[in-house]
Amino acid sequence: MPRSDTPPELRAAAVGGPADGRPGRDAPLWILVVITAIGPVALNLFVPSMPAAQRGLGLSDAAIQLTLTLYLVALAGAQLIYGPVSDRFGRKPPLIFGMLCLALGSVVAGFAEDAVQLVSGRVLQAIGGCSGLVLGRAMIRDRHDPSEAASRIATVTLAMMLAPMLTPAVGGYVDQWLGWRAGFWVITSIAAAIFVAVTLRLPETHHDRRPMPGLAPMLRAYRGLLADRGFLGHAGAAGFGTAAFFAFVAGAPYVIIELMGRTPAEFGLWYIVASGGYMIGNIITARLASRVGPMRMLAAGAIAAVAGYGSLILAAGLLPMAPMTIFLPMTGIALANGIILPNATARALVAGGTGNVGAAAGLAGFLQMGGGAVASQVIGWTRGDDAWPLVFVLVGCGVGTLLCTRIAWGAERRPG
Template sequence: MSPRDLPDSLLAPPDAAAAPAARPKPSIVLLVAMTGLGPFTMQILIPSLPMLAVALAVPYATIQLTLTLYLVGVALAQLVYGPLSDRYGRKPLLLAGLCIYLVGSVGAALAPSATWLIVARVLQAVGSCAGLVLGRAMIRDSYPRERAAAVLGYVSTAMAVAPMLSPIIGSLLHEHFGWRATMLSCLVFGLPLLVAVRAKLPETLVQPAPLPGLGGLLGAYRTLLRIPVFRAYCGITACATSMFFSFAAGGPVVVVQGLGHAPTSYAIAMMLVSVGWSSGTFTAARLVGRLGTGRMLRIGSGVTVAAGALALALPLLAPPSLLGFFIPMALVAIGNGMTQPSAVGRRRSACGRCWRARPPG
């Protein structure tokens, strides 16, 4: 497997020609809703996790699998949505994903056991991942480079706002109607989205590409992983992501059972983390042109490491408190927000060099 064999869904050239004006333009509102569906669904159940463990009579470690395996579902699904959509089109794959999502939402709302709930959450993850992957592909299909950057900005805002609001919505629904209402809210959000996508969203893929086959697909990813700088910048993202989701998985039990706060307090305090992330990405956007991506990566990583050290030291220096628990993580989010845009950009540059190594045709 050589760079010339990589499917275009894996290696999109960063300096590709502008998309033709005649291509159909998907609704930006629908793109934002599709992209925000996954983060919204992932976060909405987190404040309820301690009470879920009691309600379903399982250890907290078991109920944490509703988050862990959700992430596994997203990670695996995004590996196949791109190549399949290059062959069969964006819209059919998106409709299929939304149907899977709705089945998972119904299953989660009716779950009689933790095992049932975990399986339903994986279905939600696989289904919602379609919007995350194919929304970006549709933007690439439909807009010239300059306009695509602006549309991606709206999409990024949705990815920041959705996890900020969904824990609050989830905690309020749980307190007033029980945890099953949080899963029904996913159905209420997903069903109109399915109808809107079916009726209003155009197909943006102009020229279908042949499927690479399982061997070709695995070989393509193997080629990517042989690029040292690609692995390095993937590692930066992996470390940042693991810090956040370790915090998200353990945070509710610390806040609700350890500190004695209501789930709504956790959800409101979690906004500090979302604001930290948004502040970091805004800072990166303002400074990266002057400092460069390499220096921005070093500064952001330094902030993240210092915040992690503060998280370890603070419990030894002060009594446990809600702010003492969340402020270090908000600082971690600032550092991550500063590093991730540059890490993504450098990954794309590494892929672009590999893409340009392929001969024309």
């Protein structure tokens, strides 16, 4: 078992466990669901409006992709900060700060007149929306031991799955009826409502305040994980799978709306179909993982991924360019990722040893969002007059997923 270099502060912050023993009220579950979902909602509501925003502001392909790329970069970096900050100051103050950032970023983006203003607003949105992703589950862990928290975390996770699935369809209709800026006013309104609810109704759940870990201990923990082949294999498989999703989010609106001449609303409805594949993969994992084991599930996901990416190449090469040509193979890829991501992430959290759970969670999340940022920007650099640039980037992500799965298998089978 690899040695743990994680300092006690990180270890305590990361590993779930019983409540700290202080009396207090549970956080209302509906608030936890909303704050967890708002980050993915803010990310995906704008996706169908990207072509219209590009035309309206006269932006280049690379510039409009930055609205997604830098959103993901900010989301990745903020994940590494909110946890330690909330351990030091409590859960509620960072969450209030996050909702203020989300509302401010939405206002900035809604009034944007150039690329700098639009991208700056999106970055602020990401910093704010990330607070709920990190702190929602932390507040559940504060008041419950792991077994009691399971049902609440399952509900919160369902919200994280449904939000990206349904939001693009809503965003497509908002864009079609009210224009591309209207989505930002929707997010501003939601953020303001959450701010009021958090301020008035959400109790503080974390009373055992700890000092923030220093930079050096955190870097030592991350360096140890990056040297572990098991962690790299599992986190890499999850990272490339996530990159494929964000490459699709970045490239599909251009292909469907601009090249095929379809409406943002139609894009959003097709997006639900592809997202349904991911949900099916998650359901398969939930039903079978405890009996089959994560490594066999990971292998099954890899086989499904080969079928999905293979069908994408065949459809792009042999069939006329139509939404079905892109979305049906992507549904198969999404199903494979619904199996790969939860199993690879679960193994990544323990690959470096029991003392590295927190550092592994933060670094794995950073790699997933960072990979998504790189893939989305590559889409912006390579888009052309057909769907092949999107296909090539997706297939590249698929190859990376399979290679990392092979590394993970080798590390798991290695003695010791």
